[in-house]
Amino acid sequence: MDVKNIKFDPESHIIELAKQRPEGISNKDLKENMPQLDLPELTGVINKLLKGGVLELFKSNEELLYKYKDPSKKTTAKGSDNEEKVVYRIIEEAGNKGIWIRDIRFKSNLNMTQLNKVLKSLEIKKFIKAVKSVTASKKKVYMLFDLEPDSSVTGGAWYQDQDFESEFVDVLSQQCHRYLVERLDDAKKQGGSPVMVRNRSYATAAEVHKFIQDLGISKISLSVSDIESILYTVVLDNNAERTTAANGTFLYKATHNFIFPPGLVKTCCGTCLVANKCAHTGSVNPTSCTYLTDWLSGS
Amino acid sequence: MSVVYGKIVSLIIMERFGLVLAKVASFLFKTPDSPLLFIKRGTELPLSKIKESLCILIKHGLVTFRPNKNENLANYSLDSNKVLLMLRYPKYLNFVKKQFGDESEIIIEEVLLRGYLPASELILKVYDRMSKNCNKPPSLSIIKDKLVYLITSKYLKRIPSAENKPVPNLVQNETMMHVLPPIELKTLITYQNDQRTVLPDKNIYWTVNFERFHQDMRDKIVVAAFERKFDEHAAEIIKLFLRQMYVRTEPWSDISNPIPAMEVKDILKRQANSSVALAFFDQYLTVMEQDNSRLLRKAGEASGGSYQIHLKETFTQLVWNLIEQVILEKHDTKAARIFRLVKLKPYIEPDRIQQLAMIPAKDAKKLSYQLYEENFFRIQELRKTPTVSGPVKNFTLFHIELDNVVRMLLEMCYKTLFNHITRRNHERELNTRIIDKKQRVDTILMGMKSQGATPEQIADIEELITPPERVVLDNIDKIMKKLNTVELEVDDTIFMLFIKDCDEYATQRTSSR
Structure with missing residues (x-):
C-alpha cells in the first residue's frame, strides 16, 4: 500500500492501530507504523485523542502505552478527575452485587484516604450509593446509584434494614399451615374415597400465595418463590409434607405425626x-x- | 452399659427381692461371668445366702450360667435386660387381661411371680386363687383351655431341660417349645384331694415368652402410628397385613415377605364391620404406598398385587419422630425445625441452616450449637491449609448419627427411671411412720370386719388416722401413682428405642437362649 498517495489521516490511523492491539501501543510502534509523521505532529494528535477520552495512557516497564477506550462505555460525567473515573469503572463492573471498599482499594491501587475522598465525592454527586449487606452488618458495598441491590445483599423479602423479620416469617408460616389444615379438613368433610381426599388436600404454592395475598397480612408483595420457602419451613416443622406433582411443581399437604409425644x-x-x-x-x-x-x- | 443402668438394675432388684439379692446382682453386673467363690469375695456375704440368691435369680431368668473351664464349676452372669423387663410386667398383665380375660391374666401373673412352673401345678394354683377371690370360680377345664391357648399362641414357652452334669447344659428342643403334654383333669382332681399323687408333667416347666408380648406391643405401635397418620380404616388394613405377615415371615425380620393383597381383602370381606375399609381397599393401599414414609411397598403385580411391610424402616422412622418430639418438647419448635433440616440435608453449613429454616442468624447459631452440646448433632470441621495472611476460614458442617442419639436417649430414659425410683423410695422413707400406721390400722380393720364388728367400732378405729395425716397420705398416694404411671410411660419410650434394631434385637434374643 502506498501511503503517500492517499490523504493521510493520522487520527483514524492511530485509532485503527490501537483497536488492533488491545494490550496497548507504544511510541515505538507508532514510529514504525507512521514514519512520515514527525514527532511534534504525532504528540499533538495523541494529546488530542487522550483529551477526547479515545485513548488512555498506561505505563508499564518504564514505557508509555496507549490503549483504545470504547467511547460507548464512556458514562462518567464531566467534571470527574481520573481517580474518580477509575473508581467509578470498578464499581460499575461489580453490577448490582456491589463491591466492598477493600476490593476497590486493591483494584484501583489508591490509598485509603484518597479512596474515601473519591467515594464521598461520587456519592455526593449521586453516581454511586452505599448499601449495607445483610450477611455482615458492618460491611458496606458500593454500587451504581440507579441499580436495585441484589437479593443476596438485601436478603430479599425477609429483611428490613438488615434485620431478619422473624415474627413476620412466623406469622406467614402459621397462616400457610392454617390454610393447608383447612384444605385437609374441607377435603375430609366432602368425603369420598381416600385417594380423592388426598388429592383434594394438596395445594400448590401458587394457591397458598393467593390466599396469603388475599389475607393482606403482608405490606410488601411476596413472590411465589417466597411462599415456597415459607412452605418449606412448614414442612420442616413436620406439619406438612411436600410431594412433586407430575409437572415438576411441588404440592403441599397438611399431615399428622406418627406418634404422640413419648413418655420420656x-x-x-x-x-x-x-x-x-x-x-x-x-x-x-x-x-x-x-x-x-x-x-x-x-x- | 452405664453407671446409671447398673444403678437401676440394682434398684429394681432391691425393690422386688431385697438387699442381699441386689448386692449379688450389682456385683454380677459389674463383673459378669464370675464363679461362686468370686461372688463371695466381692460381696462378702455368707456362701449360703449367695447360693440362695443365685437360685432365686436363676429361677426368674435374671441370671444365666455356663460351665467354667473346670466343668464342675459354673460362671454366672446377670441378664440386665431381663431385669429391666420387670418394669414392664404390669403392661403384660394388662395386655393379657384385655385380650384373653381374667383367667389368662392370673395364669401369666403366677408364672411371672414364680419364674417357671409345671402346667398342672399352674392350673391348680390359678384355680385356688380364683376360688378364693371370686364367687363363681371357673372350672379346671376352662383354666386348662386358657392355658393351652396361651401355650399354642406362644405366650408361654417351655424352658430348656437340663442334662445331668455338675453344671447342666440347657438344651432347647425347638419342636417341643409350645406343645403341651397331655394333662388329665382327673389326676388334677385326685391331686387336690391327695397331695401325694404324682403329677405326670412334673418336670416340664413353663415360662413367659416375652418376645411374643413384644411382638404384640410392636404391632400395636405400628397400627397406632398408621391410625394417627391416615385413619382407622387404614390402620385396620395394616393390622391384617401384619397378621398375614406372620404366616410367611419370621416375626422379627426387617422386611416381610410379599403378602398378596387379595388375601387381606378376603379376610376383610369376612369381617362384618369393615365396609369402608373394604370398599376403598385398593385406594387405601395406593395412598399408603404412595406416602412419603413408604412403609408399605408394592412387591409385585401377581395375584392382584402383593405388598411388603418394611418393619425396620417403620421403626427407624418412628424413632426419628420420637427424637424430634423430644427436641420439640425440650427446645421448642425452632430447634426441632433445625433438627429436621439437618436430618434431611446432612453435612449442612450454619449459613444454609439459617436460610432454609428461616430463623435469624443469631438464633439459628445458638440453637444448633445447643443441640450440638446436647449431643443431638455432630460437627465435621473442614480446615483449610493455613494461609500466611488474611483470616482463616473453616467450614463447620452439622450432621446427625442416629445410633448415637438413640443411645443417648436411652441413657436419658435410664436416668429418668433412676430418678423416679430414687425419689419414690425417698418419699416413702420420709413418711415411713404414717405409712406404717396406716398399714397397722388397715390390718386391724380387716380383722375386725372379718370378726363382724359394728359400724361404730370400725369408725372408731378409722378415726385413729387424723385428718392432717389423711391429707399427707392422700398426697403420698398421688405422688406414688404419678411416679408409677410415668415409669410405665418411660418404659414405652425405652421399648420403642430398643426395638429400632429388629435384627440386633433378634441376635440378642438368640444369644440369651
Whole structure:
C-alpha cells in the first residue's frame, strides 16, 4: 500500500492501530507504523485523542502505552478527575452485587484516604450509593446509584434494614399451615374415597400465595418463590409434607405425626436442662430436686 | 452399659427381692461371668445366702450360667435386660387381661411371680386363687383351655431341660417349645384331694415368652402410628397385613415377605364391620404406598398385587419422630425445625441452616450449637491449609448419627427411671411412720370386719388416722401413682428405642437362649 498517495489521516490511523492491539501501543510502534509523521505532529494528535477520552495512557516497564477506550462505555460525567473515573469503572463492573471498599482499594491501587475522598465525592454527586449487606452488618458495598441491590445483599423479602423479620416469617408460616389444615379438613368433610381426599388436600404454592395475598397480612408483595420457602419451613416443622406433582411443581399437604409425644418428655426429667449434671449425690440430685417437687405437687 | 443402668438394675432388684439379692446382682453386673467363690469375695456375704440368691435369680431368668473351664464349676452372669423387663410386667398383665380375660391374666401373673412352673401345678394354683377371690370360680377345664391357648399362641414357652452334669447344659428342643403334654383333669382332681399323687408333667416347666408380648406391643405401635397418620380404616388394613405377615415371615425380620393383597381383602370381606375399609381397599393401599414414609411397598403385580411391610424402616422412622418430639418438647419448635433440616440435608453449613429454616442468624447459631452440646448433632470441621495472611476460614458442617442419639436417649430414659425410683423410695422413707400406721390400722380393720364388728367400732378405729395425716397420705398416694404411671410411660419410650434394631434385637434374643 502506498501511503503517500492517499490523504493521510493520522487520527483514524492511530485509532485503527490501537483497536488492533488491545494490550496497548507504544511510541515505538507508532514510529514504525507512521514514519512520515514527525514527532511534534504525532504528540499533538495523541494529546488530542487522550483529551477526547479515545485513548488512555498506561505505563508499564518504564514505557508509555496507549490503549483504545470504547467511547460507548464512556458514562462518567464531566467534571470527574481520573481517580474518580477509575473508581467509578470498578464499581460499575461489580453490577448490582456491589463491591466492598477493600476490593476497590486493591483494584484501583489508591490509598485509603484518597479512596474515601473519591467515594464521598461520587456519592455526593449521586453516581454511586452505599448499601449495607445483610450477611455482615458492618460491611458496606458500593454500587451504581440507579441499580436495585441484589437479593443476596438485601436478603430479599425477609429483611428490613438488615434485620431478619422473624415474627413476620412466623406469622406467614402459621397462616400457610392454617390454610393447608383447612384444605385437609374441607377435603375430609366432602368425603369420598381416600385417594380423592388426598388429592383434594394438596395445594400448590401458587394457591397458598393467593390466599396469603388475599389475607393482606403482608405490606410488601411476596413472590411465589417466597411462599415456597415459607412452605418449606412448614414442612420442616413436620406439619406438612411436600410431594412433586407430575409437572415438576411441588404440592403441599397438611399431615399428622406418627406418634404422640413419648413418655420420656412427659416427665420433668426428660426436658430437664441440668439433667447432665444430675446424679445420685451432689447438689443436683433426685431426692432434693425442686423441679421434681414442683412437678409432683402439680395436678 | 452405664453407671446409671447398673444403678437401676440394682434398684429394681432391691425393690422386688431385697438387699442381699441386689448386692449379688450389682456385683454380677459389674463383673459378669464370675464363679461362686468370686461372688463371695466381692460381696462378702455368707456362701449360703449367695447360693440362695443365685437360685432365686436363676429361677426368674435374671441370671444365666455356663460351665467354667473346670466343668464342675459354673460362671454366672446377670441378664440386665431381663431385669429391666420387670418394669414392664404390669403392661403384660394388662395386655393379657384385655385380650384373653381374667383367667389368662392370673395364669401369666403366677408364672411371672414364680419364674417357671409345671402346667398342672399352674392350673391348680390359678384355680385356688380364683376360688378364693371370686364367687363363681371357673372350672379346671376352662383354666386348662386358657392355658393351652396361651401355650399354642406362644405366650408361654417351655424352658430348656437340663442334662445331668455338675453344671447342666440347657438344651432347647425347638419342636417341643409350645406343645403341651397331655394333662388329665382327673389326676388334677385326685391331686387336690391327695397331695401325694404324682403329677405326670412334673418336670416340664413353663415360662413367659416375652418376645411374643413384644411382638404384640410392636404391632400395636405400628397400627397406632398408621391410625394417627391416615385413619382407622387404614390402620385396620395394616393390622391384617401384619397378621398375614406372620404366616410367611419370621416375626422379627426387617422386611416381610410379599403378602398378596387379595388375601387381606378376603379376610376383610369376612369381617362384618369393615365396609369402608373394604370398599376403598385398593385406594387405601395406593395412598399408603404412595406416602412419603413408604412403609408399605408394592412387591409385585401377581395375584392382584402383593405388598411388603418394611418393619425396620417403620421403626427407624418412628424413632426419628420420637427424637424430634423430644427436641420439640425440650427446645421448642425452632430447634426441632433445625433438627429436621439437618436430618434431611446432612453435612449442612450454619449459613444454609439459617436460610432454609428461616430463623435469624443469631438464633439459628445458638440453637444448633445447643443441640450440638446436647449431643443431638455432630460437627465435621473442614480446615483449610493455613494461609500466611488474611483470616482463616473453616467450614463447620452439622450432621446427625442416629445410633448415637438413640443411645443417648436411652441413657436419658435410664436416668429418668433412676430418678423416679430414687425419689419414690425417698418419699416413702420420709413418711415411713404414717405409712406404717396406716398399714397397722388397715390390718386391724380387716380383722375386725372379718370378726363382724359394728359400724361404730370400725369408725372408731378409722378415726385413729387424723385428718392432717389423711391429707399427707392422700398426697403420698398421688405422688406414688404419678411416679408409677410415668415409669410405665418411660418404659414405652425405652421399648420403642430398643426395638429400632429388629435384627440386633433378634441376635440378642438368640444369644440369651
